[in-house]
Amino acid sequence: MIDEKTARENVIRAADELFYAHGVQAVGMDAVRTAAGVSLKRIYSLFASKDELIVAVLHHRTETWDNGLAGAAERATTARERILTIFDFLDGWFREPDFRGCAFINAHGELGASSSAVTGAVRAQKQAFQEYVARLVADAGAPPALAPQLAILAEGAQTTAAISGTPDAARHARAAAETLLDAAARVRG
Structure with a gap:
């Protein structure tokens, strides 16, 4: 399991790429999860x-x-x-x-x-x-x-x-x- 700092960085990097390419509203948290390789539960523990x-x-x-x-x-x-x-x-x-x-x-x-x-x-x-x-x-x-x-x-x-x-x-x-x-x-x- 990756540490919290790495997970946070992975989620931010993945979300950044997705949001920038497709728009914030068009990207769901499932897409962020898949791109970051971090579970939704973990994402929501990092970001409320x-x-x-x-x-x-x-x-x-x-x-x-x-x-x-x-x-x-x-x-x-x-x-x-x-x-x-x-x-x-x-x-x-x-x-x-x-x-x-x-x-x-x-x-x-x-x-x-x-x-x-x-x-x-x-x-x-x-x-x-x-x-x-x-x-x-x-x-x-x-x-x-x-x-x-x-x-x-x-x-x-x-x-x-x-x-x-x-x-x-x-x-x-x-x-x-x-x-x-x-x-x-x-x-x-």
Whole structure:
């Protein structure tokens, strides 16, 4: 028998893959059980409800997102480049064969009206991303008002790429971000 930590990780990983590929509401707990190789009884001892599992998946996605952004930013040498790596990170993600849009936006679209726990997890991730962008903007010496504009570009690119089925939105959003950064630099200079 696998230990609790491994079982929990297996369930979260399986649920994440299933929810992202098919949608949260379309995936039943039996499918999660089969994919994770963990009994329903054990799953419900780890997660009191499907909502609790969805929130755990969203927390897992937050870690993945944060690590991806941090990894992309490591290659940058200036504050401006760190901002633009957000869009480079998105471009790489949009090119993955299993890209289905933002899991947070997708989950909120499916359950936001009926699950305060899911809404809370989605809002927390979006707020953390906005705070990350705000730190990068501050590091660049740009006006604070630029941060939400850049965050909206990134969020919009995710939705556009998912709907259009092409990664072009990342490139367009990056170009718009460069324009905004240039304009902010002119105002400062």
